[in-house]
Amino acid sequence: MPLPLAPAAAFALRAGTVALAAYAVRRSIRKGRTDQRAEDALDDTDEGIAVHSARDRDQKNAAARFRRVFRWGDRGLEIDAAAIGRIRLRRV
Incomplete structure (x- = not known):
């Protein structure tokens, strides 16, 4: 039978x-550093979301932090997620 x-x-x-696509993506990712x-700065970020703009710069800054501890019986999991972002728009 064929x-x-x-x-x-x-x-x-x-x-x-x-x-091939996975290999190409893997090769294009640079090695990061800490x-x-x-x-x-991430450790000093307050919990919640904050947005502000500096008067001397044309940019908007945002920071967010989420810290929670989830417990199951005698074990737990702590989640600490923080992000800092900047959007700068300039006319050139």
Whole structure:
């Protein structure tokens, strides 16, 4: 009995395309570094969301922090998520 190659070839083509795209994305991601100044700024961020604009600059700044502890019996999980963002719009 002959083996139908068309479905296997279509699957191999799709899987190869996905693998190639994943490899390309992986190669384009730079290796990061930990900046202690940024870590300290995130640790100093107040809980909640804050937005403000500086009078001497044409930019909007935003900061957000979420800290919660979830407990299940005698074990728990602490979630501490913080973000700082800046949007600067300039006419050139």
